Amino acid sequence: MIDAKDREIIEALQGGLPLVSAPYAQVAKTLGLDEDALLYRLAELKSRGVIRRIAAAPNHYKLGMTSNGMTVWDVDDARITKLGAQIGALPFVTHCYERPRALPDWPYNLFAMVHGSDRDEVEEKRAEIAAILGDACRAKDILYSTRILKKTGLRLKTKG
Amino acid sequence: MTLDATDRAILNRMQDDLPLTNHPYAVIADDLDIAESDLLNRLSRLKDERIITRFGPFFDAAAMGGAFCLCAMAVPIEEFETVLTKVNAHPEVAHNYERTHRLNMWFVLATETPEGIAATAEAIERETGIAVLQFPKLQEFFIGFRVAA
Known part of the structure; x- marks a missing residue:
């Protein structure tokens, strides 16, 4: 858990760390702490x-990685x-998680996010993943994102 | 803007952890064999151009006593915008993406308590009449994204 001072620190840093030579000293000053503390x-x-x-x-889009596919796999639990x-x-997988299946609708337990400049590139990368998984993979799918519907960072409520 | 080899090296290095020292950027600049001022100028430019969306600490809501959960819904196309408005109205909905699948709405819930996940998912089910499937992470396998250097 976090105390009130931690919360102040987190709030002060939610927007990011200053790009100056002594960033922690600058943040410490706004919080009334010394840098070492x-x-x-x-x-x-x-x-x-x-x-x-x-x-x-x-920002993957700005880097020309405009195609984003959530590849999902039904992988042998033992492996x-x-x-x-x-x-x-x-290197092209940005997030990779084991998650629970939701049977019968959803047999997949491995999620790997793949970015590429277009869908062909994403498919090539997906084939590389399939090759690594081999016979440990029983089923697979890919879900392309077609629209960002909401994107916000972590926001703490002002009082916890 | 075009990225030169130094920008790419910076982009890759800055996805790793920044040290907790008085002059952390100087440490990185040294690793990259560039001046600290050059690093800071380039970082400011990458941020201004929104190639870096944010530079700073990544917080784990779970370690603060809260929770994250990926959720998905199968929303009929004709109801999509109505359902979207109801889902996004919840401040706990952090990211939301439309995806190519019968489960076509995928969002992340971020709550300050573990119980908040189920409570928010149930509220959304009640308001929309559509099941909210929950996919909490069981294991994370992470390295991060790398541009060709």
């Missing part, structure tokens, strides 16, 4: 997994952990 708090939040990493979110790690390590 903020760094200590951030290290703590990281060790608890509240902060996963401090990094850039790339999914090993195979999932292999699929997640592919």
